[in-house]
Amino acid sequence: MAGARQTHMGDSHLFIISGPSGAGKGTLVSELVRRVPDVWVSVSATTRAPRPGEKEGIDYFFLTPAEFDVRVRHGEFLEHAMVHGNRYGTLRAPVERRLGGGVDVILEIDPQGAEQVHKLIDRSKLIFVKAPSTDELERRIRSRGAESDDQVRTRLKTAERELRVEGMYDFVVLNDDIKRATDELVDYIRSFSAEKTPE
Numbered sequence: 760m761a762g763a764r765q766t767h768m769g770d771s772h773l774f775i776i777s778g779p780s781g782a783g784k785g786t787l788v789s790e791l792v793r794r795v796p797d798v799w800v801s802v803s804a805t806t807r808a809p810r811p812g813e814k815e816g817i818d819y820f821f822l823t824p825a826e827f828d829v830r831v832r833h834g835e836f837l838e839h840a841m842v843h844g845n846r847y848g849t850l851r852a853p854v855e856r857r858l859g860g861g862v863d864v865i866l867e868i869d870p871q872g873a874e875q876v877h878k879l880i881d882r883s884k885l886i887f888v889k890a891p892s893t894d895e896l897e898r899r900i901r902s903r904g905a906e907s908d909d910q911v912r913t914r915l916k917t918a919e920r921e922l923r924v925e926g927m928y929d930f931v932v933l934n935d936d937i938k939r940a941t942d943e944l945v946d947y948i949r950s951f952s953a954e955k956t957p958e
Contacts (some may be wrong), residue, residue: 768858772951773880775866776944777873778888779918780843781899783934787866789942790829793937795948800865801858804830807845820850838868838875843913847872865950870921884951886944887928890937892916 776784792800804820806827815821820868822830827846831839837855839848849866856865866876877883890896896918900911925931934940 840871843946
């Protein structure tokens with residue numbers, strides 16, 4: 760993990776949205792941004808290959824393992840972790856710049872990274888997204904058509920571990936209906952916007 764210093768947040772808030780692969784985090788975040796356009800969503804870096812339709816700098820920053828290592832050595836990550844055989848990380852500078860400027864920030868990251876950032880920035884809020892069942896989780900992962908059977912099994916084993924840490928989160932969203940789940944998430948995010956210091 761990068762250095763253990765607190766990031767200045769001013770009146771802004773950092774919301775860490777996490778949960779198992781296939782829980783629907785990306786869909787929820789897309790709906791959240793449509794409803795609450797003044798939040799900023801951090802783009803993660805990864806060493807995995809792009810999936811069909813994914814774009815550099817929009818979905819992820821796609822780095823080689825060597826490029827990722829250089830950024831780790833230079834302390835450029837707020838968090839980084841190995842997940843499903845690939846490395847993922849959140850670049851520190853863009854997040855700190857937005858938080859320091861009073862902008863609410865969304866991180867959509869895995870539970871390993873969520874724990875790292877929460878320890879680093881104790882005012883951050885942890886949001887756990889989960890599917891209604893393991894069968895539905897598997898169906899969603901398979902529907903992507905991007906993973907082999909072995910990769911799907913690995914993701915499901917990881918999901919079993921990740922579901923055990925649900926209790927450490929500040930807020931849990933059951934993503935069984937996208938509209939209802941989005942409504943819950945929007946209400947939670949907006950409840951913190953009301954706490955900002957008036958100018």
